[in-house]
Amino acid sequence: MRATGLHEDVIVVESRAWRTSATAVRSGDEAFLIDSPVFPDELELVPALAEQARFDVRALLATHGDWDHLLGRLAFPGASLGVAETTAARLRAHPGEAQRALRAFDEEHYLERPAPLALGSLDALPVPGRCELGDGELELHPADGHTPDGMAVWIGWAAVLVCGDYLSPVEIPTVAGGVDAYLATLARLEPLLARAAAVVPGHGGPIDAASAARLLAEDRAYLEALAGPKPERAPLPHGRRDRAQRRLHAENVARLRS
Numbered sequence: 417m418r419a420t421g422l423h424e425d426v427i428v429v430e431s432r433a434w435r436t437s438a439t440a441v442r443s444g445d446e447a448f449l450i451d452s453p454v455f456p457d458e459l460e461l462v463p464a465l466a467e468q469a470r471f472d473v474r475a476l477l478a479t480h481g482d483w484d485h486l487l488g489r490l491a492f493p494g495a496s497l498g499v500a501e502t503t504a505a506r507l508r509a510h511p512g513e514a515q516r517a518l519r520a521f522d523e524e525h526y527l528e529r530p531a532p533l534a535l536g537s538l539d540a541l542p543v544p545g546r547c548e549l550g551d552g553e554l555e556l557h558p559a560d561g562h563t564p565d566g567m568a569v570w571i572g573w574a575a576v577l578v579c580g581d582y583l584s585p586v587e588i589p590t591v592a593g594g595v596d597a598y599l600a601t602l603a604r605l606e607p608l609l610a611r612a613a614a615v616v617p618g619h620g621g622p623i624d625a626a627s628a629a630r631l632l633a634e635d636r637a638y639l640e641a642l643a644g645p646k647p648e649r650a651p652l653p654h655g656r657r658d659r660a661q662r663r664l665h666a667e668n669v670a671r672l673r674s
């Protein structure tokens with residue numbers, strides 16, 4: 417697991433699984449953890465790492481309801497978990513889905529965990545909206561399209577955008593929430609990039625704002641082609657064309673046909 421300090425109040429850890437990002441953000445003497453690493457040893461390490469950096473993690477946020485972003489409770493069992501209202505509704509509509517997906521991953525990789533994942537009662541946050549942290553505030557922006565739910569988190573005092581599963585240097589857009597919704601989310605993220613010093617995508621980050629802007633243009637071009645008359649011909653962005661990405665592309669095409 418790699419840890420990167422982006423700002424005195426922002427540390428990102430990158431999981432070995434899918435390079436999933438988790439972001440610790442601090443204001444005053446309070447900190448939140450946004451999203452989560454995936455492997456048990458990584459989750460065990462995060463509280464010690466946070467303590468060492470004097471980040472007192474009081475609560476968790478998740479950018480969206482995919483299971484690999486929801487594991488913060490395994491590191492901080494007592495902390496509350498805040499999600500967008502759309503994510504809370506999704507998780508309530510599909511109880512146990514995250515736990516089943518986690519179990520399937522663990523079985524495939526022969527992993528054992530000290531405790532089962534309990535999501536507990538969720539704090540459903542209005543998005544767009546603001547969320548208090550210490551003497552600062554996080555801005556919450558709607559981010560759907562990758563999934564039907566989700567939010568991006570803007571950390572104003574550090575100029576860091578934690579965007580969930582968008583603008584990834586390692587993964588093409590996947591459109592379970594719809595191509596139009598995805599494009600609308602990119603349009604909402606674009607003005608934030610102009611103010612950002614760094615961007616933390618859900619997988620493969622952190623990156624600088626110029627790289628994020630280039631990825632945004634590539635992703636928009638891919639999605640516009642995907643929405644066109646020959647979706648299967650949509651050219652995959654440079655550097656994201658390997659077998660795993662071509663499989664995600666085939667899933668996008670199948671989704672559009674169904």
Ligand SMILES: [Zn+2]
Nearest residue numbers: 482484581618
């Ligand atoms: Zn993800």
